[in-house]
Amino acid sequence: MDTADTLRFDNRLIQRLPGDPEPSNQRREVRGAAWSAVMPTPVTAPSTLAVWPEVADLLGLPAGFVDSVDFAEVFAGNALLQGMQPWAANYGGHQFGRWAGQLGDGRAISLGELVAADGRHWELQLKGAGPTPYSRGADGRAVLRSSIREFLCSEAMHHLGVPTTRALSLVGSGEGVLRDMFYDGHPDIEPGAIVCRVAPSFLRFGSFELPASRGEQELLQQMADTCIARDFPELQGSGEALLGDWFGQIAVRSAEMVAHWMRVGFVHGVMNTDNMSVLGLTIDYGPYGWVEDYDPDWTPNTTDAQGRRYRFGTQPQVVFWNLTRLAQALAPLFADVQPLQAGLDAFQATLAACTRRDVAAKLGLSAADAADLQLHQRWQQLMQDGAMDMTLAYRALIGLDVASPDPAVLDGVFYDPARQAAVREPLLQWLHDYATRLRADPLEAAERIARMTRANPLYVLRNWLAQEAIERASEGDMGGVRALQEVLRDPYTERAGLEHYAGRRPAWADHKAGCSMLSCSS
Structure with missing residues (x-):
């Protein structure tokens, strides 16, 4: 892999935080540790199905490496580049409003933290690369359909201007994965795939909730200190003042993120606290969707079909609820909870300001x-x-x-x-x-039109469009995925010949599996 030998990994997270002393890859409860060392499980016939070139460029990956067989080997989990030290993170979370205890990276394995040429750090994480100590009864794999959805949506959101994790590659495993897509007792073998997703950090609200729930205050303090030093280097100060500023930044970024969701009509579908990034990034693309016929009560998640906890219209309130859970987890680090309350207040103020900003932009007002x-x-x-x-x-x-x-x-x-x-x-x-x-309004007509065009996308990753690409890919044709990549790179500019991608949901998709509501099966 000589073409990639100039890449540098420093893996700060696992250097600064305590790891699991148990080396075996057995499902278990892991205490007093933020991560477990674990190797991806090799697959039989890895092949690169798709790549986002702009992400490869962001990381500084040599073109010759991206186009090589070695690339598929690395990003399927069959091989490591020099400096990679794979791990799975330990975290907990509230799922559908209830504390779920230890969860962790059950099918995600971080390969390492890459230091790009511009000095930025990027954590490279494989999703679907095999079991970890946190997999519980699952196999740690992912199927092609869900992998395509995450691969496409990560970059679609980025180009919409929504804070998000990124996606580098989609690699086929050459193996089948058994999944019960409808949870109806009729599992089937589906093609497997692995996504490499990219972010400065994959720390979640649940990363702090778990040690707090166990009374592991020293680990909780270490987690906070490491997160601030690694992911919020712009923050200055010390002690509780610094911790308060940090929580305030998490709250502000979370408000900005969910405001963008509401602006473009995105519904996450599974807003559990373990799916909330402390960087305010959209993370964990599962049963997501875009609102089509406008309904604030719509959710794309079949698991949430009854309670609709995570429906479109309640997303800002859910983020606030999740932030409150994070504040409770961090409270042992504070003598006075006022800085945490200030952060929650900052969320509300930021959300209100973002809403006014976005309403003005979407309606073409100054x-x-x-x-x-x-x-x-x-x-x-x-x-x-x-x-x-x-x-x-x-x-x-x-x-x-x-x-x-x-x-x-x-x-x-x-x-x-x-x-x-x-x-x-x-x-x-x-x-x-x-x-x-x-x-x-004082805006001139041309300025109003330009402002509305920048705020209101024309091309979004509707579930039925993704499903069309998935069905083609399942037959070995990646043309639908590549076409969507081109469309989603520029979601605000109307282009001739792309009418299909800017159309209403067709009648055939109203009740077709994968086109409206989706399960968490992957």
């Missing part, structure tokens, strides 16, 4: 006040009552004639003619009020 927020709420209710496609409805507003607003500009966004007819009169009134507001 700024949004309370009256504008009410105008926007009326629009959201019309989208829901009229069964409008969220992405297409906002884009359609860009073409509104402000001098003579005509509802015909929205004709292509409705899913149900009867519901379209039912909202005709209130929609006419709203368009009149909106046009009046635009005429009073």
Whole structure:
């Protein structure tokens, strides 16, 4: 692997935090340790199915290495580059509102922390590379369909401007994986695959919850100190003041992240505390989805179909609830909880500011006040009552004639003619009020259009589009994945010939598996 011999790994996390002294890869409870050393399990016939070249460039991977057989060997887990020291992280979490105890990286194995040429650090993590001490009864593998979804969505979110982990590669294992996709007692063999995902850190809220739940205060302090030094080097000070500033930064970044989710219509689907990044990155792409016919109560997760805890409209409240759990975990490090309360207050203030910012941008206003927020709420209710496609409805507003607003500009966004007819009169009134507001705004028309175009994507990774690519890939044709890569690189610019990727959900996808709601099966 001579073409990659210039890469440097420093693996700061495992150098600074205590590891599991037990070397065996047996499922077990791991106490007093932040990680366990574990090797990926080799696969029989690794092959590179897809790569995001911009991520390879970000990491400084030589082109010759990316195009080589060695690349597939490394990012399938069959081989290591010099300096890699694989590990699986130990963490806990609240799942669907209940404490679940130890969870950990059950099918994720970090290869090492790469130091890029610009000095930035990137943790390279394989998802689906075999069992770890945290796998419980699972096999540590991932199937092609879920791996494609994570591979595509990580970069789709990045190009939308949403804070996220990144994706480098999608490697086929050449092996089958047994999965019960519908949890109905009928498992099937599916093709396996491994994603390499990339982030400055994969530390989660649950990374701190677990030692706190066990009374391991020394480890909790070490975790906090290491996270600040490694991931928040801009923070200065010491003691509780530094810890308070750190928690405040986590809260602010989390608010910015979820505000972007709401802006683009993304629904995470499994917002457990073990799926919350302390860097405010979108992490762990499972049964996610984009809102199509606008419904704040929609969730893409079949496991959450009854309670709908993680539905679209409640995502900001869930992030706040999760932050409260993190604050409780960190409380033993504080003599006074006021800095933690200040962080929670910062979340609320940041979320409110982000909401005003995004409403103004999506509606093409120079700024949004309370009256504008009410105008926007009326629009959201019309989208829901009229069964409008969220992405297409906002884009359609860009073409509104402000001098003579005509509802015909929205004709292509409705899913149900009867519901379209039912909202005709209130929609006419709203368009009149909106046009009046635009005429009073100081933004020039060209600036308004440009601002709306930057805030309202046209191309998003709808589940049915991902499913089309998955079905082609399952037959050995990666053309659908490659086509989506090209589309999703530039989600805001309308391009000729891409009408299929900017269309409403077709009727065939209304109830097709993988096209609307999804299970956590992977």
